[in-house]
Each structure stands twice: as structure tokens, then as C-alpha cells.
Ligand SMILES: Nc1ncnc2c1ncn2[C@@H]1O[C@H](COP(=O)(O)OP(=O)(O)O)[C@@H](O)[C@H]1O
């Protein structure tokens with residue numbers, strides 16, 4: 001029961017749609033996460049580099065997890081809901097029904113996923129235009145953005161998809177439409193993936209130059225001509241139909257969404273770090289780099305003015321934190337690469353059996369196995385002659401080259417569990433070196449970064465976190481709340497509810513306190529510098545060879 005002076009408790013729901021699963025959380029007005037649920041989602045790869053999903057499957061998963069987290073809660077106390085999602089392309093017809101994005105005509109598969117690389121020829125032609133909008137995506141458009149995918153649909157599926165399409169949504173905007181019936185797009189998705197400018201709006205000449213003039217003729221109604229800042233309240237809130245689906249009251253506030261990496265950035269970048277003797281204490285928030293590590297890793301750095309970093313997406317105005325410019329570095333597969341390397345190894349069945357016997361995840365088992373095999377030797381020595389080049393799915397940043405492939409040097413004939421553990425370590429190190437290259441490119445262009453703030457599934461892996469500290473030489477901060485991406489989504493809902501005036505004044509500060517033990521040793525240790533020297537000379541020789 002509430003005491004006389006006690007305010008009634010308010011709750012917010014955050015929903016995060018990642019590549020592999022959908023998660024939801026119930027968060028209170030102090031930013032504390034009270035309930036969590038997750039649910040896997042389907043994914044199809046009908047041919048190499050084509051990756052598809054289903055918007056109906058994803059919405060159904062959102063409903064399952066939301067119903068779970070609000071169970072037992074008085075629905076009158078739930079004030080708002082926010083969504084974030086991967087920046088995948090959802091295609092619907094004029095009546096909002098799913099349209100196929102594949103040659104098979106399977107309309108269930110109506111999403112071209114963010115990591116889909118089918119539009120290679122289209123993105124090459126877009127980049128050849130050297131249009132000025134490309135300055136705002138790091139100088140080179142990525143095949144993972146929406147314009148090349150739209151062009152692919154027009155060129156390859158004109159009859160079955162393009163001519164019938166009524167609505168192309170970024171997945172975060174699809175979810176807010178599904179919840180409210182409002183087709184307004186978030187500034188975040190349009191600026192980051194669709195070449196929209198927060199200051200100047202759409203650039204007609206770009207769309208005409210790349211052969212998508214029909215979108216202009218239609219006044220952009222298919223891709224968005226009403227744009228709202230993330231966290232803005234949409235329409236009349238949750239529709240009765242969506243409310244029934246989600247198990248929430250109709251009419252509660254629904255926020256304009258964020259892309260998942262941006263929700264993670266919002267969830268961690270404002271952390272209150274006082275009292276931990278960190279370099280960033282007393283420094284501006286622009287000295288922090290949020291690194292959101294899931295299937296991919298995204299490196300989010302903000303600045304007061306625009307900074308143009310070759311090969312790093314942006315600068316994007318107000319796309320993550322209102323009033324700040326954003327640069328977004330990225331590695332297209334990180335968690336996805338670790339899963340690929342580990343699951344594809346001959347010793348994987350043995351690893352799985354041993355991890356299951358100990359009730360551990362395969363990664364926890366591998367980390368303890370590395371502790372055993374390194375014995376008195378420092379961990380960096382284990383990989384002095386084994387190197388991984390991690391661009392198995394091209395290089396997003398800073399080389400911005402989708403044609404790059406992965407590589408492993410130093411392999412032997414043996415394929416036992418020790419070899420698997422060492423290959424896994426070398427892969428983690430290669431990913432961390434990738435982050436270092438991105439940080440160096442951002443700093444060379446004018447960013448001044450002193451501290452990394454990690455979140456996402458990979459931040460639960462202590463080896464991954466430690467290697468990022470060792471290899472970048474920077475302290476790594478982890479939020480007390482592990483599910484920071486969901487906190488970011490809930491911040492949107494809190495903002496839309498009107499209980500807070502902006503995303504900055506929501507419970508950002510309270511939420512992102514840090515734990516003592518999560519502060520990571522910032523010193524490069526000797527063993528790691530051994531690896532550093534060999535890797536850096538290997539990278540240098542590989543670059544020479546490419547040139
Ligand atoms: N407890 C854990 N320990 C180690 N790695 C983990 C753990 N949980 C998740 N991961 C890694 O994180 C990745 C998934 O992260 P997640 O944020 O859930 O991804 P997504 O948002 O892309 O669905 C997996 O590829 C896996 O490698």
C-alpha cells in the first residue's frame with residue numbers, strides 16, 4: 001500500500017528487437033529493470049548473402065515478451081512503451097500486408113535484414129554518383145543501408161514487390177506503426193539509413209540520380225514524409241488492437257523509436273561515473289564511446305559539431321542524443337563471427353558436451369579452458385603466431401569495403417579443444433583490434449575519446465571486455481544494468497508518456513550507475529603488447545599487399 005506522501009509507481013516497457021531474438025523489460029520510474037523476457041525470432045538465408053525475416057513473426061514475438069514482463073502488474077500504472085530494432089527493411093503493400101522480398105514469392109519473408117548484402121551492384125552505382133549526401137555516411141554508402149536495397153527491389157522484383165509496395169519501413173518504425181497506426185518515421189532511422197537530413201529533409205536530386213525518382217514523385221509517402229524525434233509521443237498511443245496483442249491498456253503512450261545500437265548508446269552514454277577515478281569523470285560526454293556488441297558491434301561517438309570521419313557513418317545530427325552529432329563506426333559481424341568460428345570447429349561437439357556437463361555456456365567454458373591452458377604463460381602469448389582477420393562479412397568501418405573477406409594465419413593440423421580455445425581467443429582479439437582501428441580513425445578526424453562504455457550480449461563475456469580494454473588501452477565501463485539496450489527503449493517510453501520532458505531528463509543518470517568490479521584494468525599488459533606488435537605488423541603487411 002502507498003503511504004500518504006508516496007507517489008504511485010509508474011512503469012515503462014522497453015522492447016528490443018535484435019538480430020537473433022526479441023527482448024522486453026519492465027522498468028520503473030527510477031530506471032530499475034524489474035522484469036525481463038526474451039524470445040528467438042526466425043531468420044532465412046535463401047541464398048548466400050540474402051538474409052530475410054518476417055514482420056509478422058517479429059510482432060508476434062514482441063507480443064509474447066511484453067505480455068510476460070507485465071504479468072501481475074496493475075496496467076493503470078504502465079505509462080508508456082518504446083521500441084528499438086535492427087535497421088532492417090520491412091516491405092508492405094498499400095493495404096499494409098507483407099510483400100515478398102524474394103524470388104520465391106514468399107510474402108511471409110517481407111524483411112531484408114540489415115546484414116543482407118544482395119545489393120552490391122546497386123550500392124556501387126550509388127557510390128559512383130559521388131552525390132553530396134554520401135558525405136554524411138562516412139563518404140561511402142554501405143550495402144547495409146536502405147537506398148541500395150530499395151533499388152534492388154525495383155530492379156529485381158519490379159512486378160511482385162516494387163509496383164505493389166505501399167510502405168517501406170525501417171524495422172523500428174514498423175513497430176511503432178504497428179502499435180499506433182501512425183506511419184511517422186523516427187529521425188534516427190531516416191537520418192542514419194535513408195539519407196534524410198535533420199536540417200534539410202530529403203534531397204530530391206539524390207533519389208532522382210540513383211533511379212528512384214518515383215519515391216520523390218510520390219512526395220516520399222512510401223518512405224516517410226512525417227518525421228519525429230526519438231521519444232516523441234505518437235498519435236493517440238496504443239491502438240485497441242495492438243493493446244490486445246501486447247497485453248497492455250489501449251491509449252498508453254508509444255514513442256517514436258530508435259535503431260537498436262542507438263537505444264544501447266542512449267542507455268549507457270549518460271552514465272554517472274563519479275567516484276571511480278575514471279579519465280572521463282569531469283570530461284564532456286563527447287569523450288565517451290558507446291560500443292553496442294551483439295551479432296555486430298556499433299561504435300557510437302557524439303560531438304557538439306559535425307565531424308567527418310572517412311569510413312565511419314555519419315555525422316548524423318540528433319539521431320541518438322538530441323542536439324548532438326553522432327558518428328557510428330561498426331563491425332558487421334562480431335558476436336556472429338564468434339558463433340561462426342566456434343560452432344564450425346571440429347572440436348565444437350566436444351566443447352558443447354563439456355559445457356553442458358558443467359551447466360555453462362560454451363563461452364564461459366572456453367574462457368575457463370584458456371585459463372587452464374595458458375598456465376603460467378601470459379594469455380597474449382597463446383596467439384603470437386595465430387592471427388585472424390575478422391572481416392568475414394566485409395569491413396564496415398573504417399575501411400568501408402564490403403569486398404573484404406576473413407582470414408586465419410598460423411593454423412596447424414591439430415583440431416582439438418585447445419586449438420578451438422586459442423582460435424576463439426585470436427578472434428576476440430581481432431575484433432578488439434578492429435575497435436581500436438575505428439577509435440584511431442575517429443580520433444584522427446577530431447574526436448577525443450577516453451573511455452569505452454560496452455553493452456549488448458557480448459559485454460556479458462569477460463574475456464571480450466578485457467581484450468577491449470587491453471587492446472585499446474582505455475578503461476571499459478559496464479552499466480550496473482546489464483540490459484542497457486532495453487533501458488534505452490524504456491527511456492523512449494518514459495519520454496513519450498510526458499513524465500519526463502526529454503530523453504536527457506528521463507532516468508538516464510540514475511540508471512547508468514557503474515559497479516566497482518566492472519571497471520576494467522586500463523593498462524596494456526606485456527603479454528597483450530606481444531600480440532599487439534605481431535598483429536600490427538601483420539595488418540601493415542596486409543594493407544601493403546592490398547594496395
Ligand atoms: N552470456 C554470454 N556470454 C558470452 N557471449 C554471449 C553471451 N550472451 C550473448 N553472447 C554473444 O552475444 C551475441 C548476441 O548478442 P545479442 O545482443 O543478444 O545479439 P542481437 O542483438 O544481435 O540479437 C551472440 O552472438 C553471442 O556470441
Ligand SMILES: O=C(CO)[C@H](O)[C@H](O)COP(=O)(O)O
Pocket residue numbers: 018019020085086087088114144259260261262293294295296297298328456
Ligand atoms: O547497423 C545497425 C545499427 O546501426 C544494425 O542494426 C545493428 O548493427 C544490428 O544490431 P545487432 O548486431 O545488435 O543485432
